[in-house]
Amino acid sequence: MQSILQYRRIGLAVKNQLQRDEEKRAATFTSNLGEKPVQQPLPAPQSEAARIALGRALTGILARNRTVPDGGDPRVFVVGWEGKNDPMNPKTLSTAARVRATIIISAIAFVVTAASAIDTAILPQAAAEFGVSQVVESIATGIYLAGFAAGSVFAGPFSETFGRNIVYLVAMIIFMVFVMASALAPNIGAQLTFRFLAGVFGSTPLTCAGGTISDLWGPLEKTYSFPIFAVGGFAGPALGPVIGSYIGVGNIGTWRWTEWITLIMAALVLVIIIFFQIETYPPLLLKWKAQHLRKLTGDDRFRAELEVTESTLWTRLRTSMARPFLFIQEPIIMCITLYLTVLYIVLFTFLDGYTYIFGETYGIGQGLTNVIFAGMFVGMAFISFLVPWVYRKTKNELESNRTETGSHIDPEVRLWYAMLAAPTIPISLFWMGWTANPSISIWSPIIASVFFGYGAICIFVSAYLYIIDSYEIYAASALTFVTVIRYLFAAGMTVVGIPFYRNMGVHWTLTIMACISTLLTPIPYILYRYGHVIRRRSKYAMSNKQ
Incomplete structure (x- = not known):
């Protein structure tokens, strides 16, 4: 409309x-x-x-x-x-109109990412109905993430041929069809097939959202506009289990209602897209x-x-499928991919692990265990307190460069969100791992999850903004590579999450993850100090530093 x-x-x-x-x-x-x-x-x-x-x-x-x-x-x-x-020109629209468009994209991202996690809230019930183990049923989450990885390769070229809106609309409609099919699945094979296809078409906002935000906002404005998108998009995996927390427990529907609720949310967002979303x-x-x-x-x-x-859709598709994997030679992309992959592994293994961290440790029920995921969302919302300071820092950088070398922002300034939050990831994991004990208040690991949510979203925002500014015309390919790798690894680790927590125990599982994240913590600081040197030696990155 x-x-x-x-x-x-x-x-x-x-x-x-x-x-x-x-x-x-x-x-x-x-x-x-x-x-x-x-x-x-x-x-x-x-x-x-x-x-x-x-x-x-x-x-x-x-x-x-x-x-x-x-x-x-x-x-x-x-x-x-x-x-x-x-x-x-979309960039000249009123701030209110651009914020509205950004929030709509964030809402799309929220629905499709919440769908990736909501099934974990009813894992025992779905496994029992299909007569499979919970490990097998957890594949429904992993296969959905694998669909994200597969679909991200195609979404960008289609949006650059037919426009953003038509891709959002068509992808959302087909996504809803496969979500409905998942709700009606008669067996585990059908459920896994439909979940994978739902993930393929649900990946659209994850690939196209960066382009939409670049269409709407200038370099300085992205400092506050991208977190608006990220809070909604990153909140999906955290709030998905909360939405499905009491479904299938007691008299609140069967496990299939997790899919029906996802379908209802997607339908509401689809209506909003039709009536309010502009082409950008x-x-x-x-x-x-x-x-x-x-x-x-x-x-x-x-x-x-x-x-x-003379660039056809087929040409763009070939480029989108081939070029992303050339970035395996880029140190910046490999460092950021590794960092985000570890974060996503932790995040999605939490979907299985909270049962062991909170449910078995403190003896609380399945519903309340999933409600505790809300603590992670609270931490994600804390990024809003950083926005004014980072905005001033970025504005000062822009003014300085306008005076000396013209008007541009050095990409390294985008790393401030990550630098202000990176240490909280290993701290929160050590904290949660060694205080999740019946003799210690349950609020201790809950507060630790707040810090994890805060650190995760800050690193995500910095990573995307840094890649977009560093690679400019190649940013779409670079982000596609990052998306494919992190979701493929997260998909695999989701399946092994239950055996990992069951065999290693909560303390050592989280300690191992904390140690790995500790090794990655210096990445944003190293890139801030030496990123401009690495970019000068890169084949694809843009070098702004003189």
């Missing part, structure tokens, strides 16, 4: 632009013919000379040549924005503008860059 209205608004804006530039076009045309300027409005240009004059007179239009294999007119008028304040992909918006210009002027040479370039 919003996309349709947006298309019409662009049409009205094009009409207004033609009227505003009418006098300029008339003056250019009559000057070329040696005539006196005509004062009254001119009709749409009919002669070739008049059309060329119009194409050159319109603001934001670039006349250039192109190679046309089919023998068409090699001259095109490439359509761009009227200027920095073009009202059709600039090349597509310029394509719409070019279509209106062709219709109003009768000149087929008005083209958007998306229509001029």
Whole structure:
């Protein structure tokens, strides 16, 4: 709905632009013919000379040549924005409109990531109905994450061909179909198949969200806009078990209601997308503008860059499937991938591990054990207290660089969120591992989970912003690589989580994870100090430091 209205608004804006530039076009045309300027409005240009004059007179239009294999007119008028304040440019929308669009994307991410974790809340009930062990049933979570990894390779190219909104809409509808199929699954094989396919189509916001935020926000504004997205997106795995906490326990439905609730949430978000979400992909918006210009002027040479370039969907798909794995040679990407992978392994093994950390240790029920995941979300919300300070730090960096070398932000400034939180990860894991004891208050490991949530979201935000700023045009491929690797490893570890906690025990399982995270803690500090040196030696990274 919003996309349709947006298309019409662009049409009205094009009409207004033609009227505003009418006098300029008339003056250019009559000057070329040696005539006196005509004062009254001119009709749409009919002669070739008049059309060329119009194409050159319109603001934001670039006349250039192109190679046309089919023998068409090699001259095109490439359509761009009227200027920095073009009202059709997503970056010029009001802050309220851009925040709304960001929150909607965050809501999509919340639903699809909550779906990855909500099934763990009813693991015993689903396993009993299908006649399998809880380890086998836990594959339903792991296979969903594997679907995330597979789908992330395809979502980006489709959004860069057809636009963000249509991909969000179609992917959400198909996601809902497979969630419903999971709810109706007659056996474990059907459930795993449908969960995998739901994960494939649920991966869309995880891949496209970074692009949407880049469409809407400038470099400085991302300091506070990206955390808005991240809190919702990262909260899904933490609040999924909370949502499903008492389902299947007592008289509150069967385990299948976890899927039905996911379906209801997805339907609500789908309605919000239809009625409120705007299209943000600039090349597509310029394509719409070019279509209106062709219709109003009768000149087929008005083209958007998306229509001029000879990059097909298949070409983009081949690139998206091949290029991400070239980043295995990038030290920055490998360090960040390793860091995020460990975080996701810890996060998703918690989905099984909370039963041992809290349920068996303190003798509380299945429902309350899952409610305790809310503590992690509280920690994630604490990032909001860092935003004003990091924003000022980033603004000062921008002003300093504008004075000395132009207007840009060195990517290393994006690491402040991580540097202010990295130590909390090993601290929280050691704390939780060695205070989860019946003789110690249950509030001690709960508070530790708050610190873990705070550290995890800060590292996630820094990692994404740092990659986006460091790799710019290659950022989508770099983020795809990070997404695929972390979800594949998290998928595998989700399945082995139960045996790990059962055989190693809570203390040693969390101690091992804490030790590994301790070894990774220096990464943001090392990148802050030496990142600019590494980027200068990189084939794909952008080097801003002089």
